[in-house]
Amino acid sequence: DVKVTQSSRYLVKRTGEKVFLECVQDMDHENMFWYRQDPGLGLRLIYFSYDVKMKEKGDIPEGYSVSREKKERFSLILESASTNQTSMYLCASSHPNEQFFGPGTRLTVL
Amino acid sequence: KQEVTQIPAALSVPEGENLVLNCSFTDSAIYNLQWFRQDPGKGLTSLLLIQSSQREQTSGRLNASLDKSSGRSTLYIAASQPGDSATYLCAVRTRTTSGTYKYIFGTGTRLKVLA
Numbered sequence: 001d002v003k004v005t006q007s008s009r010y011l012v013k014r015t016g017e018k019v020f021l022e023c024v025q026d027m028d029h030e031n032m033f034w035y036r037q038d039p040g041l042g043l044r045l046i047y048f049s050y051d052v053k054m055k056e057k058g059d060i061p062e063g064y065s066v067s068r069e070k071k072e073r074f075s076l077i078l079e080s081a082s083t084n085q086t087s088m089y090l091c092a093s094s095h096p097n098e099q100f101f102g103p104g105t106r107l108t109v110l
Numbered sequence: 111k112q113e114v115t116q117i118p119a120a121l122s123v124p125e126g127e128n129l130v131l132n133c134s135f136t137d138s139a140i141y142n143l144q145w146f147r148q149d150p151g152k153g154l155t156s157l158l159l160i161q162s163s164q165r166e167q168t169s170g171r172l173n174a175s176l177d178k179s180s181g182r183s184t185l186y187i188a189a190s191q192p193g194d195s196a197t198y199l200c201a202v203r204t205r206t207t208s209g210t211y212k213y214i215f216g217t218g219t220r221l222k223v224l225a
Contacts, residue, residue: 004153033213042217043199050210058212090153097142097161097203099213101153 003027004102006091012108019078021105023091031094032074034058034066036087037104043090049074081109112137112204116216123190124224131185131219133200138178140202141211145174145185148197148218157198158185190223197221 007022025032033048035058045058047066055066063085067075074093078085086109091102113136123129133143142161146154158167158174160183166175173186183200199218206212 031211035215040217043201043215045212045214048210048212056206056208056210088151092154094213098156098159099144099154099201100156101146103153104151106151 004091004093004100006089006102006105008105009103010106010108012110013078013081014110015082017078017081017109019081019107019109021076021078021089021091021107023074023076023093023102024072025074025093025100026072027093027095027100028071029093029095029100030071031096032068033092033094033099034064034074034076035090035092036060036085037090038087046076083109085109112140112202112214114200114202114214114216116198116200116219118219119217120220120222122222122224125190125192127190127223128186128188129190129221131187131198131221133183133185133216135181135183135202135214137204138181140178140204142203143174143176143183144201144203144213145172145183146199146201148199150197154199190221192223192225195222 034046035043049068065077089105145157160176171188197218201213201215
């Protein structure tokens with residue numbers, strides 16, 4: 001079975017902090033994705049990566065950056081967290097067509 | 111720009127009913143469509159994947175159909191059970207302007223099956 005894990009289920013941070021969200025997949029998938037999910041807005045794509053060190057902006061990249069140094073790991077970085085980044089963050093991987101999701105990280109920025 | 115819509119947003123049915131969830135998309139140039147289930151506070155679980163060349167896929171009590179030309183997919187759940195209560199989302203795989211691929215999600219249908 002494909003397994004996608006995320007470093008934290010719940011996270012509470014202060015405004016202005018630098019936040020790292022980690023995602024690891026164990027199936028050698030090329031593609032990895034970061035989404036945020038908010039009530040009424042559904043899942044929105046922040047960034048995705050189709051290979052090591054390759055990344056592409058999604059629909060809402062502002063305020064975020066990503067890093068993919070190894071194939072199995074895709075990190076989402078909030079350079080300076082703000083209250084409007086309070087959300088559920090979901091990581092996914094795919095190869096070639098089907099997406100598999102991690103359990104999500106509920107981030108609260110105070 | 112591809113848009114994915116799911117109607118209704120919420121649905122309550124008595125246990126044992128057969129039901130249909132709808133997903134529509136505006137651009138028929140999709141590569142596949144995937145149905146997911148999401149329990150409260152959890153990640154998404156893949157239910158069914160339909161390639162663009164396929165008309166339907168089945169898994170147990172679930173059957174998903176795809177009509178690309180009309181921009182529609184349906185998820186049929188037979189003999190619904192309280193354990194089916196969850197939010198159901200559909201997503202289409204589509205090509206980006208840079209030649210890569212991404213997925214666009216509907217906002218989901220929240221299903222409640224009453225015992």
